[in-house]
Amino acid sequence: MRDFFLPPLERERGGPAGEPESVSGLTTRIRETLVREIGAVWVRGEISNLRRQASGHVYFSLKDETSQVAAVCFRGQAARLRVNLRDGLRVVVAGEINVYEPRGTYQIVVREVIEDGLGRLQQALEELKQKLAAEGLFDAEGKRELPGLPLRVGFVTSPDGAAVQDFIRILKRRRWPGTLVVLPARVQGREAEGELVRGLAAAAALRPALDLVVIGRGGGSLEDLWAFNLEAVVRAVAASPLPVISAVGHETDVVLTDFAADLRAETPSAAAELISSAFLAAAERAAGARRELIRVVERALREHRQGVSVLAAEWAARSPVRRLETLAQRLDELEWRMGRTVREGVRTLRHRQERLGDRLRSVDPLPDLRRRSEHLGDRKARLFRATDVGLRRLAAEVAGLRPRLAALDPRSVLRRGYAMVRRLDGDMVVRRDTVRAGERLEVEFADGRLPVRAEEDPDKGPESR
Structure with missing residues (x-):
């Protein structure tokens, strides 16, 4: 095993005597040594990991088969280069060896680049x-x-x-x-x-x-x-x-x-x-179709609402008595049609029953007869129920219209103390200023009519008497 001997602590390389050297001090000493001992260099290699910053500086690695070294070309020098730097390009660069102290890495500060042909990989x-x-x-x-x-x-x-x-x-x-x-x-x-x-x-x-x-x-x-x-x-x-x-x-x-x-x-x-x-895109088209469908439905609803409003106005303009008579007549018609439907249905069912009876004479009718009889009973019950429901609904509609008709009856207004003024030709008088002095009129009360004549009031204009 090789022995490892530590160097002695030196005052001038650290702080006080006996203290080790700081990282910054060591890095500075390495940088000074590299600059002093190596200085300017020419290096041949292949560009890799090229990176151009927004500041204009260019960073890349210069490598060969076994090693690589970092390189930087600052903005002013990069703008003057005649070579288009790119990955894989073999070049010869001139520059100085320096140390980037925040990371403690050495690099070449590039001053000149000469193209050395395409890189091996490229x-x-x-x-x-x-x-x-x-x-x-x-x-x-x-x-x-x-x-x-x-x-x-x-x-x-x-x-x-x-x-x-x-x-x-x-x-x-x-x-x-x-x-x-x-x-x-x-x-x-x-x-x-x-x-x-x-x-x-x-x-x-x-x-x-x-x-x-x-x-x-x-x-x-x-x-x-x-x-x-x-x-x-x-x-x-x-x-x-x-x-x-x-x-x-x-x-x-x-x-x-x-x-x-x-x-x-x-x-x-x-x-x-x-x-x-x-x-x-398909989802967007589906969403657009949905929006269009909603728009069409809303427009149709608006049109139907307008139609309902028109019908409501026409309803208000019509006589409630005539409407009630029409509904009563329609009720009679529906009752007749329902009765006819029931009779025809019963007649049809009887006819089918007779035909089935003829068929039963030649075949065993019991299973099919039971099934068809049950179906016939169900159809008859459903038909009678539907008839009863329809009659009840129409009766309820007629009953609901009677209070509204009574409310719209002008005689109910007269019974509350009001009166209606007509001319002799039957036209209603709705404004006072349309009455002439001496004109004969007719006033209708709840219990009868009374003929009157309009007289001139020197202070208030014509008034009836």
């Missing part, structure tokens, strides 16, 4: 893309239309990732009525290729229990998403007997399964919205 991706495109795997003619209302969907993804949780949350929020089958598979690492291919095969084996399959994951770097650029996975997507939606990463991430799938969704969340959009 170049391999482009070569595979051209190869598969030449084979026709990406042709638009081979794309299938998605089901209009998919109710059974498979999702090949990691069951522990945030993508599947967002996918389920959006389907629930939009009240998708279907069934989701999660086919678990690793989405990065060495085993991701085989598990993604097996997940697609499992989805195909579930036909016709599935309508379509989604393959995808959340965002990440080019290396994180590399499993969806592997040839076996891309070929499995293109060969799937089920329609496939590729939903990998964020809006700006593009992988080869996007080209092989029948449809590309920008994110797993966008795929969930796409699947549920038809159901949401």
Whole structure:
């Protein structure tokens, strides 16, 4: 075992003698050492995890096969770069080594960038893309239309990732009525290729229990998403007997399964919205139809109310006596019609009974006769009950109209002390200023009529006497 010897505590590197050095002091000393000992550098590597901030600063990693280092290009310098920085681009950068003290990490502050050709991963991706495109795997003619209302969907993804949780949350929020089958598979690492291919095969084996399959994951770097650029996975997507939606990463991430799938969704969340959009549109159409139905019914009710109002006005204008006479006549007619219906029904039943009697002479009539007799008795009872109910209802309606008729009778008003004034031709006098001096009138009281003559009152105008 190798012995480990602690360095002696030094006063100038810490606080008071005997105290250890602070984190800030150590970080500052490391930064000063790196700046002094290394300073400006030229470094060749591949850009990864590129991130542009709203402030204009650009952050990325510079990596090779075994290591990586953080890099930052501040806004002023980034605006002057002649190279379009992007993930996978191999570059040579010039800058100074520095330490970002809040995190204690060292980084390159980039001053210049020179393009060094396509990165290894990007170049391999482009070569595979051209190869598969030449084979026709990406042709638009081979794309299938998605089901209009998919109710059974498979999702090949990691069951522990945030993508599947967002996918389920959006389907629930939009009240998708279907069934989701999660086919678990690793989405990065060495085993991701085989598990993604097996997940697609499992989805195909579930036909016709599935309508379509989604393959995808959340965002990440080019290396994180590399499993969806592997040839076996891309070929499995293109060969799937089920329609496939590729939903990998964020809006700006593009992988080869996007080209092989029948449809590309920008994110797993966008795929969930796409699947549920038809159901949401159908629900909106149903809600619109419901609103239209309510509007039509309300309009019909308004029209019927107006019709009822017109009928009510006509009723008020008609003579209650005439209405009562009409109702009495209708009651008589209904009584006659009901009687005729009863007689005809009885006659019909008797006729049927006679025919049944003829048939009974040739066959054993007892079972059928009992059944038909019971049915006949029930029909007769129902007919008499219906007749009785109808007569009672009409009688009640007539009885209800008699008080209203009495209330509307002008003679009831006269019996309360009022009188009606008419001209000799029978016209009613309703205004005083329409009476001429000396005009002969007739006043009707509750117990009879009395002829009168209007005289001139010098103070009040014409008055009757």
